[in-house]
Amino acid sequence: MMQNDISDKAKATRKRILDAAIRVFAHKGFHDTRVDEIVEESGSSKGAVYFYFPGKQQIFLALIDEFADLLERRLTGAVDQEQGGVRRVNAALKTCLETFGRYRGLAKIFLIQAVGLGAAFEEKRSELHQRFANLIKCYLDQAVAAGEIPPIDTEVVAFAWMGAINEVVIRWVQTGEPEPTRVLLTLRVMLLRGIGVPEADIDGLAITPIEIVEKSS
Amino acid sequence: MMQNDISDKAKATRKRILDAAIRVFAHKGFHDTRVDEIVEESGSSKGAVYFYFPGKQQIFLALIDEFADLLERRLTGAVDQEQGGVRRVNAALKTCLETFGRYRGLAKIFLIQAVGLGAAFEEKRSELHQRFANLIKCYLDQAVAAGEIPPIDTEVVAFAWMGAINEVVIRWVQTGEPEPTRVLLTLRVMLLRGIGVPEADIDGLAITPIEIVEKSS
DNA sequence: ATCAATAAACCGACCAGTCAGTCTAAAGTG
DNA sequence: CACTTTAGACTGACTGGTCGGTTTATTGAT
Structure with a gap:
């Protein structure tokens, strides 16, 4: 159960990042989007972003x-x-x-x-x-x-x-x-x-x- | 006459830069194109590029x-x-x-x-x-x-x-x-x-x- | 001499990505 | 149960390379 909680929370964080990325990328395009903007928009941290994804390009892809x-x-x-x-x-x-x-x-x-x-x-x-x-x-x-x-x-x-x-x-x-x-x-x-x-x-x-x-x- | 030569040469340089820009932009896209690449491809110099154009974006436009x-x-x-x-x-x-x-x-x-x-x-x-x-x-x-x-x-x-x-x-x-x-x-x-x-x-x-x-x- | 044109060294803002470390919860141990 | 250890999730200050653009020096034509 606790296992699931953690896992769920982790999944939620990942999703928050992706959702934020959709918003920012859609609005500003790839190059004009700063990773820090995705961080801010997602309410997480830069570390979290690079924990779940290898890099900016991979999030986009x-x-x-x-x-x-x-x-x-x-x-x-x-x-x-x-x-x-x-x-x-x-x-x-x-x-x-x-x-x-x-x-x-x-x-x-x-x-x-x-x-x-x-x-x-x-x-x-x-x-x-x-x-x-x-x-x-x-x-x-x-x-x-x-x-x-x-x-x-x-x-x-x-x-x-x-x-x-x-x-x-x-x-x-x-x-x-x-x-x-x-x-x-x-x-x-x-x-x-x-x-x-x-x-x-x-x-x-x-x-x-x-x-x-x-x-x- | 010499005036024309100069003017012609200047026009030629400008055109060389634009032609080079076409080649590089077409091949690599806007963001992956370095101004220095246009400089090299055109056989002119960075000074020449910024003499004829206000900036990278303006060349593209x-x-x-x-x-x-x-x-x-x-x-x-x-x-x-x-x-x-x-x-x-x-x-x-x-x-x-x-x-x-x-x-x-x-x-x-x-x-x-x-x-x-x-x-x-x-x-x-x-x-x-x-x-x-x-x-x-x-x-x-x-x-x-x-x-x-x-x-x-x-x-x-x-x-x-x-x-x-x-x-x-x-x-x-x-x-x-x-x-x-x-x-x-x-x-x-x-x-x-x-x-x-x-x-x-x-x-x-x-x-x-x-x-x-x-x-x- | 003068000045437009050109060359090339240089500057510094910007930002993707890193890393040393924190926090929390589960697992092992006796 | 108490306690240590391990592991995963997460933080955010920091860095180092990269380029647009600028500055300074040089050329050469009139």
């Missing part, structure tokens, strides 16, 4: 990796529950917007603050984009194979879709505009039309508003 | 602003020479890919290295994206007004287009894949379909391969 995994889990989960290419894309898009909305700080870190940090981070960024593009490509290939849409260069389209979603989400995370529901409606029509989905199939989709529930980690 | 202007000039120029929404979009896309291809270093700086640099740069980035999104939005609005395409949320679409293009170009600048001509073909079909352009109009577009001529500044 930990946040990104964790969020990438979360996003992928949610996406595959949501997609697998639907059937038919069109409905799946719709589900994925909705999940994407919801997840970014729920973890706005992490979204900002993931989409903006993790870019342009030099060679050390560039590889990671490239790998992550590759990973999600591949995810999209797979579903697109399935839709092509199933004859739901005409053949296309799914690789290019996958990257283009990712870019389109990212850009709109970035804009929204930063300015609060345009509202996610509006984004979902416009984006899904545009993306689905773009790959040759018949207008009728698109119109058949439900207009489900997106709920945004903020959460820290 | 100068490069970005210059390139943004160049890109906008080229885009509006190319678009204004065409008529009809579909042909215009095609021209814009082609110009975009050609320009990014011609100035690959600047493209990398513009699309990657200028992101995630903290508050000081974030405003600039946001403003630039806004500016280009607006450019796209205007042309989309024209197409809607002319009845060429059905009404849509042009603001969201404009951002989505920009994101799509950026992402694909980034990928290409970094890996050399996929080839620009392939990108152009896929992207224009996808984007035009996405806003409801009739298939027949899209098929009518010429298949003009993109030539890539590298150039420094």
Whole structure:
């Protein structure tokens, strides 16, 4: 029991540090964030930070990796529950917007603050984009194979879709505009039309508003 | 005459510094670039660098602003020479890919290295994206007004287009894949379909391969 | 001689990371 | 039970290298 208390307290400290890191990194970016700011924001000490993490860079990478995994889990989960290419894309898009909305700080870190940090981070960024593009490509290939849409260069389209979603989400995370529901409606029509989905199939989709529930980690 | 020589030599030095800055910034990003590296790469001296520029940050911003202007000039120029929404979009896309291809270093700086640099740069980035999104939005609005395409949320679409293009170009600048001509073909079909352009109009577009001529500044 | 242009030594603020040590609680010991 | 020992969690003052930027010296053109 005492063992658990200690362990729990330790876990709590670690989490406090990570949560603080999300806040500071999201707001100031990697280079403008001082480790001492994370220390202050977390209410712990520099020693504690370096006790739980090897360094500043690893805290940052930990946040990104964790969020990438979360996003992928949610996406595959949501997609697998639907059937038919069109409905799946719709589900994925909705999940994407919801997840970014729920973890706005992490979204900002993931989409903006993790870019342009030099060679050390560039590889990671490239790998992550590759990973999600591949995810999209797979579903697109399935839709092509199933004859739901005409053949296309799914690789290019996958990257283009990712870019389109990212850009709109970035804009929204930063300015609060345009509202996610509006984004979902416009984006899904545009993306689905773009790959040759018949207008009728698109119109058949439900207009489900997106709920945004903020959460820290 | 000698006056000109001096002036020419001075201009040349300034340009050598900027060219060197492009190479180093593109390769290592803002923070990992040492001013001394630009000095070495340019074959000039630290004194020369601080004689021509107020500081590291201003060199970086100068490069970005210059390139943004160049890109906008080229885009509006190319678009204004065409008529009809579909042909215009095609021209814009082609110009975009050609320009990014011609100035690959600047493209990398513009699309990657200028992101995630903290508050000081974030405003600039946001403003630039806004500016280009607006450019796209205007042309989309024209197409809607002319009845060429059905009404849509042009603001969201404009951002989505920009994101799509950026992402694909980034990928290409970094890996050399996929080839620009392939990108152009896929992207224009996808984007035009996405806003409801009739298939027949899209098929009518010429298949003009993109030539890539590298150039420094 | 004068002054713009250039070279290079130099300065010092800044900050990631270290480390010697404290505190608390559990485990061993007789 | 009393008491020592061990171990894990945590503290915060301190350091040492790194660069942006400055200063000073030198060049060379007119």
